[in-house]
Amino acid sequence: MSWTIALAGNPNTGKTSLFNAxxxxxxxxxxxxxxxxxxxxxxxxxxxxxxxxxDLPGIYSLGAASLDEEIAADYLLRxxxxxxxxxxxxxxxxxxxYLAVQMLEIGTPLVLALNMMDMAAxxxxxxxxxxxxxxxxxxxxxxxxxxxxxxxELKERxxxxxxxxxxxxxxxxxxxxxxLNPLFEALETFLGERQELIPGLSARSAAVKFVEGDVAxxxxxxxxGVRNSMxxxxxxxxxxxxxxxxxxxxxxxxxxxWGFVSGVTAESVQRDLSLKARLTLSDRIDRVVTSRxxxxxxxxLVTWAIFRMTYALGDPLVELLEGVFESFGEWTxxxxxGAGFSEIVSSFVxxxxxxxxxxxxxxxxxxxxxxxxxxxxxxxxxxARGAFVMDRVMHLMGLHGKSFIPMLMGFGCNVPSMMATRxxxxxxxxxxxxxVLPFMSCSARLPVFVLFSGIFFGSYAGTAVFSLxxxxxxVAxxxxKVLGSTLFKGESSQLVMELPPYHVxxxxxxxxxAWERGFLFLQKAGxxxxxxxxAVWVLASFPWGVEYGSSESIVGRIGQILxxxxxPAGFGFWQAAVALFFGFLAKEVVVGTLGALLGAGEAGLAAxxxxxxxxxxxxxxxxxxxxxVPCVAAVAAFRRETGSWAWTFFMIAxxxxxxxxxxxxxxQGGRMLGLG
Amino acid sequence: MSVSSRIEDYMETIFAIEISGREATVTDLANTLxxxxxxxxxxxxxxxxxxxxxxxxxxxxxxxxEGRRRALDIYRRHEHLTFLFHDILGFDPDRAMSxxxxxxHELDEKxxxxxLGFVDYLVKARREGRSWVKDLLTAMGDERRLxxxxxxxxxxxxxxxxxxxxxxxxxxxxxxxxxxxxxxxxHCSTAPLGDPLVIHVRGCEVALRKTEAVSVWICPVTGExxxxxxx
Numbered sequence: 006m007s008w009t010i011a012l013a014g015n016p017n018t019g020k021t022s023l024f025n026a027x028x029x030x031x032x033x034x035x036x037x038x039x040x041x042x043x044x045x046x047x048x049x050x051x052x053x054x055x056x057x058x059x060d061l062p063g064i065y066s067l068g069a070a071s072l073d074e075e076i077a078a079d080y081l082l083r084x085x086x087x088x089x090x091x092x093x094x095x096x097x098x099x100x101x102x103y104l105a106v107q108m109l110e111i112g113t114p115l116v117l118a119l120n121m122m123d124m125a126a127x128x129x130x131x132x133x134x135x136x137x138x139x140x141x142x143x144x145x146x147x148x149x150x151x152x153x154x155x156x157x158e159l160k161e162r163x164x165x166x167x168x169x170x171x172x173x174x175x176x177x178x179x180x181x182x183x184x185l186n187p188l189f190e191a192l193e194t195f196l197g198e199r200q201e202l203i204p205g206l207s208a209r210s211a212a213v214k215f216v217e218g219d220v221a222x223x224x225x226x227x228x229x230g231v232r233n234s235m236x237x238x239x240x241x242x243x244x245x246x247x248x249x250x251x252x253x254x255x256x257x258x259x260x261x262x263w264g265f266v267s268g269v270t271a272e273s274v275q276r277d278l279s280l281k282a283r284l285t286l287s288d289r290i291d292r293v294v295t296s297r298x299x300x301x302x303x304x305x306l307v308t309w310a311i312f313r314m315t316y317a318l319g320d321p322l323v324e325l326l327e328g329v330f331e332s333f334g335e336w337t338x339x340x341x342x343g344a345g346f347s348e349i350v351s352s353f354v355x356x357x358x359x360x361x362x363x364x365x366x367x368x369x370x371x372x373x374x375x376x377x378x379x380x381x382x383x384x385x386x387x388x389a390r391g392a393f394v395m396d397r398v399m400h401l402m403g404l405h406g407k408s409f410i411p412m413l414m415g416f417g418c419n420v421p422s423m424m425a426t427r428x429x430x431x432x433x434x435x436x437x438x439x440x441v442l443p444f445m446s447c448s449a450r451l452p453v454f455v456l457f458s459g460i461f462f463g464s465y466a467g468t469a470v471f472s473l474x475x476x477x478x479x480v481a482x483x484x485x486k487v488l489g490s491t492l493f494k495g496e497s498s499q500l501v502m503e504l505p506p507y508h509v510x511x512x513x514x515x516x517x518x519a520w521e522r523g524f525l526f527l528q529k530a531g532x533x534x535x536x537x538x539x540a541v542w543v544l545a546s547f548p549w550g551v552e553y554g555s556s557e558s559i560v561g562r563i564g565q566i567l568x569x570x571x572x573p574a575g576f577g578f579w580q581a582a583v584a585l586f587f588g589f590l591a592k593e594v595v596v597g598t599l600g601a602l603l604g605a606g607e608a609g610l611a612a613x614x615x616x617x618x619x620x621x622x623x624x625x626x627x628x629x630x631x632x633x634v635p636c637v638a639a640v641a642a643f644r645r646e647t648g649s650w651a652w653t654f655f656m657i658a659x660x661x662x663x664x665x666x667x668x669x670x671x672x673q674g675g676r677m678l679g680l681g
Numbered sequence: 682m683s684v685s686s687r688i689e690d691y692m693e694t695i696f697a698i699e700i701s702g703r704e705a706t707v708t709d710l711a712n713t714l715x716x717x718x719x720x721x722x723x724x725x726x727x728x729x730x731x732x733x734x735x736x737x738x739x740x741x742x743x744x745x746x747e748g749r750r751r752a753l754d755i756y757r758r759h760e761h762l763t764f765l766f767h768d769i770l771g772f773d774p775d776r777a778m779s780x781x782x783x784x785x786h787e788l789d790e791k792x793x794x795x796x797l798g799f800v801d802y803l804v805k806a807r808r809e810g811r812s813w814v815k816d817l818l819t820a821m822g823d824e825r826r827l828x829x830x831x832x833x834x835x836x837x838x839x840x841x842x843x844x845x846x847x848x849x850x851x852x853x854x855x856x857x858x859x860x861x862x863x864x865x866x867x868h869c870s871t872a873p874l875g876d877p878l879v880i881h882v883r884g885c886e887v888a889l890r891k892t893e894a895v896s897v898w899i900c901p902v903t904g905e906x907x908x909x910x911x912x
Contacts, residue, residue, distance in 0.1 A: 066857040071850075097884040100859065218853070252844050252862055255852070260861040263883075291870075300873035393888045397874035400890065500877055501854050501893060504886040 007055040008167050009084075013077060013108065014092030015101055016063035017386070017505035019120045021514060022150035023092050024060045027160065034521050036648070037076050043427070051160040054167065059086065065100065065503075067107045068219065072432055078221060081113050082203050087167055088114045090159070095125035095132055095147070096506075099270045105141070106266055109177040111210050116163055119147040122155075124506075128285065129277030137273040142177060151511055178209065181261050184249060188242050189213055195231075195238060202226055216243070217258035287506040291390070300394040307391065308413050311378045315371060316417050316448065322370035330363030349549055353542065356553075361538030364591065365531040368420050368638055369523050375414060375421040377519035379428065382410075384510035388428065389502055396500055402482050403489030405434040405498060412438065412481070415445030416474075419639035423646050424522060434498060437488050439646055443635040443660050444481040446474050449592040453630050456596050460611050461620040469624065473631050480632060480663065526642070533641040541590055555602070560586055574629065574668035575622025585629065591636045621680050625672040633664030686786035689755045690714065691724050692733060693785075695744055696752035704741040758785040758793050765800055771822060829901070831880065832894035834868040840899030841865050847896035859883035860897050 012027075014020040025032075028047025037044045045060040061080060062073035081089065089108055093101030098119075105117055119132060138145040144162045148155030181189065192212035196202065202211045202225040214222040215235060226232040243254050250257050293299055338355035342348065382388040388407070396406030407428050414422035419442055426442070429435040446454075454473055458466035489498075544560040551557040556565065556579060564579035564586065571577045580602040588595040596610070603613040618626065634640065634657045644653040694713050698705040710721045725742060728734040733748035744752055759781050767777035788796070807814045820826070828843045842864045845855050859882045860866070867881040877890045889897075 068853050068857050071854075099884050103857070103859075256845065256856060256861060259856040260863070263859060263861050263864070295870060295872065295879070297871075297873045389888070393877060393879070394872050394874070396888070396890065397872060397876045400876075499851055499854060499893065500888055500890045501851070501858060502888045504879060504888055 006167075007057070008087045008164075009057045009059065010163060010167075011059050011061050011081060011086040011089040011113075012092065013061045013081075013089055013104065014063060014120075015065055015094065015104060016503065018063075018092045018094040018101060019150045020060070020063055020092045022511065023090075023118060023120055023148065023156075024058065025514065025517070026148075026150045026153050026156045028058055034525060037080075042072060042076055049160060051164045054164045056160075056163065056167070058090075064104065066104055067111070068217075071430060073430060075221070078111075081108065082111060082206055082221075085205055086113070088116060088163065090116050090118055090163065092118045092120050092150075095119045095122045096128050096130055098130075098132065098137075098274055099266055102141075102266045102269060103263065105143075106179060106262060109141070109143070110179060110213065112177075112205070112207060114166065115141075115143045116159070116166055117141070117143055117145045118150075118155075118159055119145055120150050122147045123149050123152070131275045131277070133273045133275070137269070140269045140272060179213075179262060179265050181213070181258070184246050185216070185254075185257060185261065188216060188239070188246055188254075191238055191242055192216070192235060195235065199231065200229065202229060202231075213258060215239075216254050218255045285506065287386075290507050291504070294387070294390050295394060300390075304391050304394050307382075307387070308410065311375070311382075312413055312417060315375045315378065315414070315421075319370040319374050323367050326367050326370070327363065330359060330366070334359040334363070349546075352546060352553075353539075356546075357539045357542035358535075360542070361535040362531075364538055364638065365527060365534045368418070369527060371418055372421045372424065372526050373519045373523040375417075375425065376522040377515050379410065379425060380515040380518035381510050383428065384508060384514060386505045386507040389504045392502065393504060400498070400500075402485045403498065404438060404485055405429055405431070405500070406502075408434060408438045411442060412445060415442045415447060417448055419443055419445065419447045419635050420526070420642045423639060423642040424526065426646060431498065433493050436647065436652070437485055437493060439643055440488055440652075440656055440659075441481040441484045443639060443643075443656070444477045444484065444632060444663075446477040446631055447592070447635075447639075449636065450631060452593045453588075453595050454627055456610065457614070457618075457623050457627055460614050461618065461623040469627075473627055476628065476667075477631055480667070484663070526645075531641075533644065534638050537637040537641075538590060541587070545587075553601075571668075573673065574665065575625045575672035576618065576629075576668075578617060580617070581626060585633065588630060589634060589637055591638070592630060595630055621675040622672055624675070625668040628671050629664045629668040631664070632667050633661045635660065688724060688727060689751075689786055690782070691721075691728060692744065692748055692752040693755045693759060695734065695742055696749065696756050699744065699749075704743070706741055710742070754790075754793075755785055758788045761793065761797055761800065762788070765796060769800060769803060769818070771818075826900045828898045830895040831866065831868070831889070831897040831899050832878065832891045834899060834901060836868060836871060838901060839865060839867045839903075840901045843898045843900055845897050847893070851893060851896070855893070855897060858887055865902065866897075866899065 012020060012024055014023075024045065024047060028049050031049065032045055032047040035044050035046070036042065042062055047058045047060070049056055049058065059080070061077040064071075064074045064077050066074060067078040067081070068074055080086070091101065091105040091108060093105065105115060108115055117137075119134065119137075122132075125132065132147075134145050134147055144166055146155055146159045146162050148159055150156070189209065189212045192215060193208045196208040196211055201208070202222060206214075206222075211222055211225075215226060216239065223232070226235055239254070246257065247253055252260075294303060334355040337359060338351045341351035341354055379388070382391065388410075391410070392406030394406070395409045399406050399408050402408075408426075410428060411422040411425040414425050422442055422445070423439055426435045426438050429438060450473075451470070454470045455466070458469040462469045541560075544563070545553050545558050547559055548557070551561075555561050560583055561579065564582035567582040568577050568579045571582060580599060583602060584595045584598040587598040599614070600610050603610065603617075614623070635643075640653060640657065643656055644650065647653065691710060691714070694710055695705045698709055698713075703709075707718055707721045707725065710716075710725075711718045714721070725734065725736050728748065729736050732745055733751065734742055734744050736742050762781035762784050763774075763777050765777075766772045766780050767774050770777075772780065803814060803817075831840070831842075834840055842860050842862055844862060845852055845860055847855060864883060869879040869881050869886060871878050872888075877888045878894055880887050880889055880894070
């Protein structure tokens with residue numbers, strides 16, 4: 006038979022390792038519908054059964070207080086998997102059990118995988134597996150996913166449970182005590198006479214979730230028109246309970262659930278106190294890593310090292326790939342020309358197709374290397390510490406501590422840095438970070454800055470380049486502040502983040518993660534980039550017969566129309582407009598395009614540019630290059646990470662407006678100061 | 682007609698002198714209350730105007746029936762409060778007296794009745810030697826137990842959660858991370874820039890911003906009565 010099961014668990018419980026151990030290489034990575042939270046699916050066979058495993062996001066509860074929790078709760082309730090495996094950290098059983106108990110309450114058949122048993126044993130924690138299984142009424146299997154221990158037993162237990170009962174288990178009822186029970190019963194009776202609030206959710210579970218203020222259940226009650234009656238019922242019966250307990254009902258329900266979980270833990274876990282008293286290695290590392298004196302310097306050192314290594318290791322590979330694609334393009338161009346195809350075909354293949362594919366593939370090395378490092382940070386547990394020490398600074402900008410990593414990566418290339426925003430869990434933090442990332446001056450902008458500064462600012466060239474980097478940061482900070490207090494006003498930014506114990510990261514997992522990210526980029530963003538490159542080729546080559554990108558081509562004509570728009574910024578000639586247009590492909594192309602259009606080549610620009618630009622208008626042009634719409638690959642990554650065309654167009658429009666505004670401000674301001 | 686608390690103090694003092702079998706004079710009042718005679722004369726004039734007292738020129742003061750009725754209320758409240766704070770809660774007499782002086786004016790018949798009921802019950806139970814009285818009084822005498830926001834716990838300090846006052850999603854997140862009443866937490870360390878904090882709760886370390894930690898209320902605990910949460 007074939008079954009579908011869900012894999013759930015707290016973050017940092019080795020859930021990914023277990024997923025990999027269960028499904029091997031038989032995996033598919035995608036997104037949850039409508040959101041850009043990663044969804045992994047895999048398969049395994051055990052004694053003739055085919056089992057599909059859906060990996061749920063790492064969560065602490067089903068409370069729908071975050072996007073991840075919402076997705077998990079929604080999947081469990083609406084898709085009703087045949088069974089769910091909860092991965093528990095054996096060395097911190099209590100927290101994992103809280104989630105397991107919530108899943109039992111909504112009637113999900115469970116198998117508990119007690120993972121990291123080896124770590125627990127090291128810390129003097131002994132778990133009575135049978136006792137635990139009896140207390141919860143579910144099968145419990147000890148595992149060590151990293152060492153692939155207990156995986157076969159787990160598979161066997163899963164398929165056995167699947168065959169034994171495929172109906173949702175409704176037998177579990179958490180003892181909420183004599184104070185809360187009458188309240189639940191009243192609501193249960195009320196709901197029992199009506200249609201289920203959420204299909205498959207029993208009246209009892211719905212009553213409990215209503216009392217604890219579960220967002221999804223409240224919304225369901227609202228839409229089925231029973232919210233008011235239920236609120237009245239709650240007000241009538243709940244007040245007295247609240248008085249007796251001394252706190253509100255939400256606290257009461259969650260407190261009782263924790264109480265039950267603590268009870269189960271106390272009965273099934275034994276601690277060797279002699280081991281516990283010792284400072285764990287993790288604590289000792291933390292004393293240094295998050296200390297007042299070393300915390301920040303260490304974090305800067307780590308991120309700087311990652312930044313340097315990503316580009317030091319990636320750049321030669323990128324050059325290699327660029328070279329390969331260039332010669333391959335030339336070769337095929339000649340081949341097509343030689344084979345008697347018309348020039349239009351060979352140009353399309355060489356500049357459009359192969360050039361397009363090339364411009365996608367060159368991002369792969371950086372993405373792969375950066376994500377290998379990010380996986381290393383996350384898997385080892387350092388990422389949370391980094392966010393912890395940086396949170397104060399980032400919070401001033403209205404962002405989360407973890408936003409620092411993508412922001413820093415942005416100086417290298419906006420594309421991987423946009424993908425790196427996945428480390429942020431809250432949609433608000435991710436969105437703001439994504440929106441301000443384009444202002445971080447990526448390395449592709451540097452050649453433009455260097456060339457212009459060298460020509461126009463002489464010995465101040467270095468200062469000019471540096472000032473542009475600073476300007477990018479300032480604009481990003483201001484934009485984050487403004488966005489946070491306007492478009493994202495009222496959406497709270499929370500930290501509440503677990504600092505997991507340190508782990509020795511697993512190399513295979515790190516590489517796998519990096520490969521998945523790189524591959525996803527090629528797959529999803531690649532299409533968009535390729536199409537854009539082809540579109541630009543069409544605009545630059547047609548009407549057929551004109552010189553590529555010249556004033557007679559479509560793009561040249563558009564440039565002539567647009568040129569007056571740029572006059573207030575000091576560069577109102579069509580070559581500048583066309584160069585900026587091509588800069589959309591990749592910002593460094595601005596230089597090459599200007600060279601070609603001025604008929605000077607890159608080398609002759611030093612002589613040709615002063616004829617068009619004054620130092621002031623040159624600086625305005627650089628400000629525009631820095632701030633206006635990022636390159637097509639970054640836009641594609643943005644679209645992929647937000648999953649929204651509306652936000653993508655907003656980003657294109659607002660960055661371009663800020664860039665234009667900035668350029669005009671510099672030029673006009675400079676003229677007023679008499680610098681023109 | 683409302684009488685200011687200062688005027689109530691005069692009535693109370695005259696009453697106290699009257700019940701000791703003497704007649705009050707302006708000089709007596711000035712000495713007892715520690716104010717100038719002129720001040721007393723002005724106050725007495727107001728008492729007379731409100732028909733709460735009579736005053737013979739350069740002679741003795743006496744409360745009217747209405748004045749005596751009101752003075753009794755204040756006097757009795759003062760006595761009850763002094764008893765509560767001195768005899769039961771164990772404050773020294775001067776301190777108990779000044780707390781009583783400040784509170785007596787706010788008490789009304791109903792609240793006084795409740796306090797009296799409470800004090801009576803407690804005194805009776807103590808007389809009968811009930812063991813819970815001692816526990817209760819010890820608990821009340823432990824000043825460290827005053828609840829405060831988690832953000833005010835010093836590095837290495839421990840406390841028991843009493844409630845979470847945050848609203849919305851933050852509240853839910855905090856409760857579900859285990860910050861529920863009765864849970865012992867520990868403030869392990871603070872980030873290099875003074876925020877956020879690392880809090881040990883239910884077997885794991887959680888980073889909280891101070892603005893978040895403010896909404897978790899705890900009662901600090903010390904080594905002896907700790908259940909074992911430590912960093």
